[in-house]
Amino acid sequence: MNDHPQASSPFRTSQLEENDGPGHNPTENPTMGEIISSRFSRRGLLKGSLAVAAISATVSPIALILADEARAESASAFNFDELEAGVDDKHHVAPGYDADVLLRWGDPVFADGPEFDPANQTADAQAKQFGYNNDYVGFIPVDGSAEHGLLVVNHEYTNPHLMFPGLVKIVDGKVEQAPLSKEQVDIEMAAHGGTVVEIRKVDGKFQPVLDGKLNRRITASTEMQLTGPAAGSDRLKTSADATGTRVIGTVNNCAGGVTPWGTYVMAEENIHGYFSGELPADHPEAANYERMGVPEGAYEWAKFYDRFDIGKEPNEPNRFGWIVEVDVNDPTSMPKKRTALGRFKHEGAESIVAPDGRVVFYLGDDERFDYVYKFVTAGRFDPDNRSANMDLLDEGTLYTAKFSEDGSIEWMPLVHGEGPLTAENGFASQADVLIETRRAADLLGATKMDRPEDIQPNASNGKVYVMLTNNTKRSAEQVDAANPREKNAFGHIIEIAEDGGDFAATKGKWEVLLKCGDPSVAEVGASFSTATTANGWFGMPDNCAIDSAGRLWVSTDGQGPKATGRTDGLWAVDTEGEARATSKLFFRVPIGAEMCGPLFTPDDQTAFVAVQHPGDGGEDWDGFGRASYYEDPSTRWPDFKPDMPVRPSVLAITRQGGGKIAV
Ligand code: FEO
Ligand code: CA
Ligand code: CA
Numbered sequence: 001m002n003d004h005p006q007a008s009s010p011f012r013t014s015q016l017e018e019n020d021g022p023g024h025n026p027t028e029n030p031t032m033g034e035i036i037s038s039r040f041s042r043r044g045l046l047k048g049s050l051a052v053a054a055i056s057a058t059v060s061p062i063a064l065i066l067a068d069e070a071r072a073e074s075a076s077a078f079n080f081d082e083l084e085a086g087v088d089d090k091h092h093v094a095p096g097y098d099a100d101v102l103l104r105w106g107d108p109v110f111a112d113g114p115e116f117d118p119a120n121q122t123a124d125a126q127a128k129q130f131g132y133n134n135d136y137v138g139f140i141p142v143d144g145s146a147e148h149g150l151l152v153v154n155h156e157y158t159n160p161h162l163m164f165p166g167l168v169k170i171v172d173g174k175v176e177q178a179p180l181s182k183e184q185v186d187i188e189m190a191a192h193g194g195t196v197v198e199i200r201k202v203d204g205k206f207q208p209v210l211d212g213k214l215n216r217r218i219t220a221s222t223e224m225q226l227t228g229p230a231a232g233s234d235r236l237k238t239s240a241d242a243t244g245t246r247v248i249g250t251v252n253n254c255a256g257g258v259t260p261w262g263t264y265v266m267a268e269e270n271i272h273g274y275f276s277g278e279l280p281a282d283h284p285e286a287a288n289y290e291r292m293g294v295p296e297g298a299y300e301w302a303k304f305y306d307r308f309d310i311g312k313e314p315n316e317p318n319r320f321g322w323i324v325e326v327d328v329n330d331p332t333s334m335p336k337k338r339t340a341l342g343r344f345k346h347e348g349a350e351s352i353v354a355p356d357g358r359v360v361f362y363l364g365d366d367e368r369f370d371y372v373y374k375f376v377t378a379g380r381f382d383p384d385n386r387s388a389n390m391d392l393l394d395e396g397t398l399y400t401a402k403f404s405e406d407g408s409i410e411w412m413p414l415v416h417g418e419g420p421l422t423a424e425n426g427f428a429s430q431a432d433v434l435i436e437t438r439r440a441a442d443l444l445g446a447t448k449m450d451r452p453e454d455i456q457p458n459a460s461n462g463k464v465y466v467m468l469t470n471n472t473k474r475s476a477e478q479v480d481a482a483n484p485r486e487k488n489a490f491g492h493i494i495e496i497a498e499d500g501g502d503f504a505a506t507k508g509k510w511e512v513l514l515k516c517g518d519p520s521v522a523e524v525g526a527s528f529s530t531a532t533t534a535n536g537w538f539g540m541p542d543n544c545a546i547d548s549a550g551r552l553w554v555s556t557d558g559q560g561p562k563a564t565g566r567t568d569g570l571w572a573v574d575t576e577g578e579a580r581a582t583s584k585l586f587f588r589v590p591i592g593a594e595m596c597g598p599l600f601t602p603d604d605q606t607a608f609v610a611v612q613h614p615g616d617g618g619e620d621w622d623g624f625g626r627a628s629y630y631e632d633p634s635t636r637w638p639d640f641k642p643d644m645p646v647r648p649s650v651l652a653i654t655r656q657g658g659g660k661i662a663v
Helices: 012-017 040-044 047-055 062-075 182-191 286-292 430-435 436-445
Strands: 097-103 134-141 150-156 168-171 174-177 193-202 205-208 216-218 224-226 245-248 253-258 264-268 324-326 335-339 350-353 358-364 368-369 372-380 394-401 409-412 452-458 463-468 492-498 507-516 541-544 554-557 569-573 583-588 594-601 605-612 649-655
Touching: 012 430, 012 605, 097 193, 134 253, 134 264, 134 605, 134 649, 150 253, 150 264, 205 492, 205 649, 253 350, 286 436, 350 452, 358 452, 358 463, 372 452, 394 436, 430 436, 463 541, 541 594, 554 594, 569 594
Parallel strands: 134 594, 224 335, 452 541
Antiparallel strands: 097 649, 134 150, 150 193, 168 174, 193 205, 193 216, 224 245, 253 264, 264 324, 324 335, 350 358, 358 372, 372 394, 394 409, 409 507, 452 463, 463 492, 492 507, 541 554, 554 569, 569 583, 594 605, 605 649
């Protein structure tokens, strides 16, 4: 097993994204000890350890395995010919499907947007073009159509070494990166945020509608409003904003969601990388910032903008790390940072309407040993009155999860004045609880998880799927039932069933759906079904989607030549019946990329996938074997033209000849 499966990049922004640091959770929250629950072991015995047994050949129930494989294959909810796993400089999709480029970094998203000219890029041009490093992808239908709607896409972060010519030199075999100019920083800021763009299906393929009236770019310079219980707190006030309610920009928008009322939510994740400088001595925010890893300084923005220098603006980091809501119906509307959903390294915010009409948002805090959350609105969703829903996210209850070894889950409310969340512990108000959500959850004894990424409720079966991407720092003593492997290099997926099928319930049950990694290596302890092929297994689950048939699709971040012998991609994962825990490879990305999105249109005829940071890496690939940068990238995907850099892009996957995917 590889302790550090991810190749460590020489470039600062790539290191930030790898997010493989020590974790910032200092607490001794009780782990569940060395007992691995018997229910968990039983599933392992029935599935994964049969595969292990076949390899170690101590017992040899081959006939049983073959029968198991045959049953799982015939019971699978997915029907397509599996793609071969591997590593190269291109994308690949299962036979019989097309994967067409829809939008690339630099493509205009307005009728007056300039054509991409990478050698002469400007911030003004970038602000009218598709941003960098597409992550979350959402689709908001126009008039209920599956063929016409708004595509919303997050642009999580920038990789200057792949964006700007002349920045990187190799000196004596070592990488040297020149400092960025102000214009380059401004381009980075304009390449962050999100894109809202109208798309329409023409002759069976989606195309952007560049004169769409609702098209919009949101960037690290877009003015935003802070709303909810923490808005106006003294801890959110800066020299530019005496009200504590107005922020310039959003950064590191990782995954997100589309609400039942048709707004777009963006999750601010690794915000610590944007801040530099030093806090004044004995500053009251010191412990708060340490818990968030602020400042990390991967970006050079503080050189030109004081708001990213915590020595000059000590409260600014408290204005990032929130869920941002965008009213896509009004391109002039001010996005709102909804403080009621807490402040941490937000991965995403997928939602579902509970039986009583309250709306439940599932939230992950992506750091080693950090927590799973959900937010339940106080008000009820009104499907007939959009405007009545527009501030639902300002009032409700934020909960954090405790996973017990008996397979139960408890959602513990983060409410000021309840339990330890009092002035005695430094929480003078609900604003304080929300600004320091992590510390509040520490005090409640939430379960420390192996990097919670996307969390997806599934209306079809009433379950919730939690992607836990990896945590190689978990020691044997820190193993617990919900995080059952030490040095968890390949991650796992937990399935939650809320009590009574009510997503707003405060109790439920959980079990491990899948321990990831190569099931043919016994020590990995993976638990894919025996029907899963050598192409079908994966590691490092990150994003996921549920299609309209209720099927689970999982995309990955962090695989590669050394880690798993395959690039990241999109896998179809069975959750029901005999086929449960069977996985099949559908799509894979070029070298250096991670797989984001994914998203299915409501008719299941198109799958959007976001290829993020292609060409970022390749040192560990025999086909390249050196540092990858603008002039010498490990791939020039997707254009493969000598004067074009590698470009993060969103693709649309369709079945050749039309029809639903994988039926
Ligand atoms: Fe931006 Fe947790 O992935
Ligand atoms: Ca992610
Ligand atoms: Ca990730």
